[in-house]
Amino acid sequence: MDRLTAAEVFITIIERGSMIAAADALDMSRSMVTRYLAQMESWAGTRLLHRSTRRLSLTAEGEKALLHCQRLREISQEVEAGLGDSREKPRGRLRISCSQFVAQLMLLPSLNSYLRRYPDVAVDLQIRNEMINLVEERIDLAIRITNTLDPNIIARPLGQCPSVLCASPEYLQQRGTPLSAEQLKNHNCLVYANFGTSVWEFIYQEDLVSVPVTGNLSANDTTVLLSAVRSHSGISMLPLMSAAPYLASGELVQVLPDYQPHALGIYGIYRSRTHMPQALRLLIDQLVEDFAQQV
Structure with missing residues (x-):
């Protein structure tokens, strides 16, 4: 872990009186503040803070560590001030x-x-x-x-990543074209595995519509799902940017164009x-x- 950042975290914990306040002051997650403090104590080979439900206080070794951290911060500030135009x-x-x-x-x-x-x-x-x-x-x-x-x-x-529901004309010819989000339950829906859910959400006539879907393929990579859709395997919700060339050529077609998937x-x-x-x-x-x- 970065020693300079660890020193800054340790100083801020002492100045603010708690790890929660230090996290807020540094715009850093609380778990990250805890991790930096643990690493500081690992480097020192001893506990640096007494912890209680009401307050934090320095151990004897913590007082020494604080002095070193303050000096390290001063050196860093001196170096930054001396860099001048090179920082550009x-x-x-x-x-x-x-x-x-x-x-x-x-x-x-x-x-x-x-x-x-x-x-x-x-x-x-x-x-x-x-x-x-x-x-x-x-x-x-x-x-x-x-x-x-x-x-x-x-x-x-x-930014935002708009999505589009699409399939190949061959798949739709074989299985039929869904006319409502509810009819997706009758189709092979190819889902992105990392989202941890098989529920697709749409905005339809200003209302939120959620539909549980099932299929025989999930993947954690968009290019795999795109390839599967192009191979006529099912319907998938894909980033518009990746599907756009195939929609333009007619190799894929948009499914349920009146239902707008949530942008990510x-x-x-x-x-x-x-x-x-x-x-x-x-x-x-x-x-x-x-x-x-x-x-």
């Missing part, structure tokens, strides 16, 4: 985690532009669909598409706003702008 040129390596769909259709166009603008920055792109521990995996930014974001994580909205949020998830590298901050700002134009 972001540099370093960013590790980014996202799905294959996000990487190919959404992220790479932005990354290409970003890396041309900031040639001293390198990006290590990790193709992952599942939620991960950013600290343990050393990930600077995870991009996720979801409407069930954990309230304890730090995230910035990057696109989020950039990161560890903390404290000491955020300039390269990361600039990238997130660019993604917000670019994703708004893409979707």
Whole structure:
């Protein structure tokens, strides 16, 4: 874990009087504050705080650790003040985690532009669909598409991802075309496994309609579901961006066009706003702008 951030977390716990108050002040999840404190005590090899239901107090070793942390923060501030104009040129390596769909259709166009603008920055792109521990995996930014974001994580909205219900003409010719959301129960519905539910939600005539669906295939990757739909295997709810070329060519057709699937949020998830590298901050700002134009 980053020692400078750990020092800042430890100082803030003491200044604010509790880990909850420190989390609020640092705009950091409570679990992350607890983890940084545990790592500090692991480094020190001893307990740094006395904990009670009413207050926190420093142990003898904690008092020594606080002095070291305050000095470390002072050195950091002195270094930052001395960098001057060099801070205008972001540099370093960013590790980014996202799905294959996000990487190919959404992220790479932005990354290409970003890396041309900031040639001293390198990006290590990790193709992952599942939620991960950013600290343990050393990930600077995870991009996720979801409407069930954990309230304890730090995230910035990057945009929205509209979805479309679609199938191949061959499948609909064999199984019939559903005329209402209820009729989806009679079809082979291919679902995204990571959402943890087989209920599709739509807005129909300003009302929310929820329909439980079943099918013989679920997957945690959009490209797999798209390939299955193109192979006439069933009906699926896909990101509009990935399905649009096939809808335009007629290889796929939109199902239930009067039923609007809920748009999903696109989020950039990161560890903390404290000491955020300039390269990361600039990238997130660019993604917000670019994703708004893409979707």
